Amino acid sequence: MFLSTYENKIDKKGRVSVPASFRSYLSNLGYNGVICYPSFNNQSIEACAQDRIEKLSASIDSLSPFEEKRDYFATSILSESMNLQFDSEGRISLSTKLLKHAKIKNSMLFVGQGQTFQIWEPAAFEKFKVNARKKANINRAGLKWEKHFNNNEGK
Numbered sequence: 001m002f003l004s005t006y007e008n009k010i011d012k013k014g015r016v017s018v019p020a021s022f023r024s025y026l027s028n029l030g031y032n033g034v035i036c037y038p039s040f041n042n043q044s045i046e047a048c049a050q051d052r053i054e055k056l057s058a059s060i061d062s063l064s065p066f067e068e069k070r071d072y073f074a075t076s077i078l079s080e081s082m083n084l085q086f087d088s089e090g091r092i093s094l095s096t097k098l099l100k101h102a103k104i105k106n107s108m109l110f111v112g113q114g115q116t117f118q119i120w121e122p123a124a125f126e127k128f129k130v131n132a133r134k135k136a137n138i139n140r141a142g143l144k145w146e147k148h149f150n151n152n153e154g155k
Contacts, residue, residue, distance in 0.1 A: 001025065002112035007122060009107045015091040019110050022117060023090050033085035034092065036119070038101040040076050042128060044111075045094065045102050045119040052115060053081060094119070 006019040018034065026034060026049055035053045039046045056077055063070035084092040094104075102108070104121045111118045111125060120128070 001114050002117040003114075004112050005125075006110045007107055008110065010094075010104075011091075013093075015087070015089075015093050016108060017089065017091050018086065020090065022110060022112075023086060033083055035081050035083055036092075036094065036098060037077055037081040038098060039118065042118070043102055043121070043124055044128075045098050045104075046116060047110075047119060048116040050083070053078075 002022055002025060004019075004021070006022075008017050008019070010016050022034075026032075029049050029051065031049050034047050035050060036045050036047045060070060060073045060078065063073070082095060082098070084094070086092060099105075102119060102121055103124060104119070107122060109120045109122050109125050111120055
């Protein structure tokens with residue numbers, strides 16, 4: 001899984017090192033890179049493994065080919081996605097378009113989200129995190145545990 005938060009700087013050639021634990025997770029899945037696309041929920045970059053983007057694509061393909069929302073999702077996610085391969089040092093080069101979307105200039109935060117991760121401009125993420133914590137606290141009663149978790153409690 002992608003866990004924790006790491007800050008890395010962009011080098012003079014526009015490359016950034018992906019955290020070692022994130023690269024290791026992707027490598028264990030058989031990938032030497034990551035898929036990135038602009039988030040349409042936040043001012044960040046969404047990042048995932050190839051199999052995750054394939055699941056998103058399959059979900060989009062399950063919609064009627066004549067529905068507008070199919071085109072909206074395909075355009076928002078698939079047309080903007082980039083397959084970025086790691087170089088020998090574990091770095092990727094994010095496009096100017098992705099960096100501009102997230103307003104990233106010199107450094108960025110890699111934020112683990114379990115099966116995915118996000119890339120944020122550090123100050124923007126700090127603002128988001130404060131708000132997210134407040135909303136999570138308000139909505140925590142709505143979290144549902146799957147049945148197998150409840151059956152294993154106390155063991």
